[in-house]
Every structure is written in C-alpha cells, then in structure tokens.
Amino acid sequence: MGYALSLLDKSPIQDGETASTALKRTIELARLAEQWGFHRFWVAEHHDTPALASSSPEVLIAFLLANTTRIRVGSGGVMLQHYSPYKVAENFNLLAALGPDRVDLGVGKAPGGLPYSTRALQGVIPRSEKQDFAAQLAQLGAFLAKGLPESDPLAGVRATPLPTVAAHRFLLGASVDSAELAAAQGWDFVFASHLNGDETVLQQTLDAYRKKAPDRSPLLAVGIVAAETDAEAERLVGNIQHFKVHVENGQSVTVGSVEQAEEYARQAGATNYRIEKKTPNVLRGSAHTVTDQLERLHSRYGIGEFIIDTPINDAAKRLRSIELLAQAQFAAAA
Structure with a gap:
C-alpha cells in the first residue's frame, strides 16, 4: 500500500454526557490510533459549539503528547485569523520541545465558529487594522524559522523556547488560492475534500500546488464512514x-x-x-469498499497520505468505523 492514514478528531459530545467524557474518548482514540498504526492524530478547533469539546487544540495536543509515545500529534487546524502569529509560534515551539519531532501545526483560514465567537476572539481591533491572512501566515512562518527580516519593526524577537525540531507546518484549504499560498510560503498543503468534494477543483488545486512546490506532496482530508456492510454505511451517512x-x-x-x-x-x-x-462528501461502505475508494484516489491523484474525518454521531459506531479501516489497512499492508 503506497499511502499512510491519519486521523482528525473533533471531540464530539454525545447527548447527555459531559465534555470531560468526550475528551477522555479523544485521548483513548489517540492511544488506539497509535496502536493501530495511524501516522498522525490531529484535533480541530471549534468555538461556541456545545456538541464539540475541541475549542483549544494547543491545550489538547499537550495532553495527547503526554498520553502517547510515537504517533505525531497536531492541529487540524489552528484558526490563525483570530490570533497573534507570535503567540501561535510560541505555543507550537513549546509543544515541539515537549514532544520532539512529533508535533504538527495545521493552520486554517475558516472562523471555526459563528460571528459572535469570532468577535469575542478578535476583540475590538478594527478589521482595517488587521493583517490579511497571507501576512499572518508569513509572520508565523518567520517566527517558527529564523525570525523576522531585519527590516521588520519586530526584528530580533524570537518565539521561545527554540525546539531542536520545529513543528511540521501545514496549511489547510480547498482552493487553488490556498494551495498557491502554501507553496509560495513553503508550507505543506492539505486539501479539505470533506468540505469541497468537487474533483475538478481537487485536480486543479493539486496541479497548482505541485507546479509551485514540486518537491512537496499534498495531503488529502477525506470523510469516511466504514461499517460491516455497504448498506449499514449508507444508513449511517444518511444521518449526516x-x-x-x-x-x-x-x-x-x-x-x-x-x-x-x-x-x-x-x-x-x-x-x-x-x-x-x-x-456530504463521504467515502462510505464496508472496509473493503472504502479502501478501494482510497486506492482510486491514491492512484489517480498521487496522494501519499489521507487525513480521515469520521462524521458519525454514535460514539461506538464511530470507533468501530475507524477500527475497521485500521484492520483493512493492516491486512492490505501485510
């Protein structure tokens, strides 16, 4: 098998349970993901969302690093528009020092919530005074690397601590513009096909990224629902x-x-x-059916790694879906 599988988790809170229970389930899933052979385990950022407990990926990543030993752990992703690039760099340099060569920084452009939560996060800074996203990304990249250029008013400021291995950087997007921005600034790119399933856009976006970053390999985020049978998977997808x-x-x-x-x-x-x-743009079916679909995407688009989002509301069935996929991956690799 010529591709790796990784997981994205949003810490969903089931009806009648607490956020603590949902977060414990995320921690256990990360341990299982490591045991089953997944390459990365990413956590999302959502604000003012009662059904999800993942509002602060940086905090959760630290706990996940402490409860695993090998799997890469990261954000999928930090919503950079809300934050100081300097503070994001400090957070992920500290995480990279805590978990050497295991930390990923995925950055996204979406708000991760509704307008009021965006206003609460960004305070009273007038929009006209905010950096645009490309400028924020460039500043973040500089703080994570060698620092700002000498011409910058903040030249000489470092985002400490300085880890021996910096966090691996990814830009998440679903457009040609996002891919070209990632390539221009030296970031790896993840196409969010679970949000934009148009394969024409996918092809155009991957082509644009590879043209400008020929030495880098884009990743593909996909929604997957695996079940014991194709019919059961279709039933589960019908609820999304x-x-x-x-x-x-x-x-x-x-x-x-x-x-x-x-x-x-x-x-x-x-x-x-x-x-x-x-x-919903979701690959669905038995584990065999799903792996066939992944193989098609791998072969057609040259994808070397998939980030898996499993949008099933039932916790037990969601875990079983991931387990079935892991078992199929292991069998195919063997």
Whole structure:
C-alpha cells in the first residue's frame, strides 16, 4: 500500500454526557490510533459549539503528547485569523520541545465558529487594522524559522523556547488560492475534500500546488464512514447533514443544521443570505469498499497520505468505523 492514514478528531459530545467524557474518548482514540498504526492524530478547533469539546487544540495536543509515545500529534487546524502569529509560534515551539519531532501545526483560514465567537476572539481591533491572512501566515512562518527580516519593526524577537525540531507546518484549504499560498510560503498543503468534494477543483488545486512546490506532496482530508456492510454505511451517512450559508459580501460557511445557518446569518447581521443543503462528501461502505475508494484516489491523484474525518454521531459506531479501516489497512499492508 503506497499511502499512510491519519486521523482528525473533533471531540464530539454525545447527548447527555459531559465534555470531560468526550475528551477522555479523544485521548483513548489517540492511544488506539497509535496502536493501530495511524501516522498522525490531529484535533480541530471549534468555538461556541456545545456538541464539540475541541475549542483549544494547543491545550489538547499537550495532553495527547503526554498520553502517547510515537504517533505525531497536531492541529487540524489552528484558526490563525483570530490570533497573534507570535503567540501561535510560541505555543507550537513549546509543544515541539515537549514532544520532539512529533508535533504538527495545521493552520486554517475558516472562523471555526459563528460571528459572535469570532468577535469575542478578535476583540475590538478594527478589521482595517488587521493583517490579511497571507501576512499572518508569513509572520508565523518567520517566527517558527529564523525570525523576522531585519527590516521588520519586530526584528530580533524570537518565539521561545527554540525546539531542536520545529513543528511540521501545514496549511489547510480547498482552493487553488490556498494551495498557491502554501507553496509560495513553503508550507505543506492539505486539501479539505470533506468540505469541497468537487474533483475538478481537487485536480486543479493539486496541479497548482505541485507546479509551485514540486518537491512537496499534498495531503488529502477525506470523510469516511466504514461499517460491516455497504448498506449499514449508507444508513449511517444518511444521518449526516451539511448546510452552506451564503451571506452577501461575507464569508460562506458550512454548518450542521438549518438552525445554525440561520443563526450565522443573524449574528452576521445579514438580511440577504441563502442556505444551500449540501450532500456530504463521504467515502462510505464496508472496509473493503472504502479502501478501494482510497486506492482510486491514491492512484489517480498521487496522494501519499489521507487525513480521515469520521462524521458519525454514535460514539461506538464511530470507533468501530475507524477500527475497521485500521484492520483493512493492516491486512492490505501485510
């Protein structure tokens, strides 16, 4: 088998349980992922979301490093627009010092929440005074590397501690623009096909990245639901809903319900908006069926690593889905 598998976890909170229970499940899943042979274990960032416990990936990564020994651990991803690049660099330099050569920094451009949580995170800084995302990414990369250029007013400031091996850097995106930005600034790139399943866009994006970064290999994030049978997997996927809310003169976002979409529009102060029901882009079926689909993507697009998101609401069935996939990966490798 010519590709690696990694996991993305959002610490979902089941009905009637606490965040502590959900986080304990994340820790146990990371241990199992290491035991089963997954390459990386990433945690997401979501704000003001009662059904998810993963609001601060940096804190969770530290705990996961302490509870595993070999698997790479990282963010999928830090929502950079909300933060000082310097502070993000400090956080991940510290994590990289705690877990030498095991830490990944995945950065995303999405808000990770609704407009009010974005306002709470970013404070009262006028939008006109904020750096754009490309400038933030460049500054973050500089702080993680040799520091800012001498012409910068902050030249000489270092993001300490300085780890022996820096965090591995990834930009998460689903467009040609994101891929070209990653290539131009020397970041590895993850195409989020679980958010944008258009294979024409996928091909264009991968081509653009490889043209500008021929020595780097893009990763592919995919939604996967594996079950004992194809029919059971189809039933599980039938319970998944995605809705994209398009706001006039604003950022389009994907949420999990019509109510969330309407709340996004309300918080954004939008009177002109459109809610679009999206068909979930999920590879589904028995483990054999899913591995065949992964093999197709590997062969057609030259993907060497998949980041797996498993959007099943039932905790036991979600764990079983990941276990079935691991068993199929092991059997194929053997």
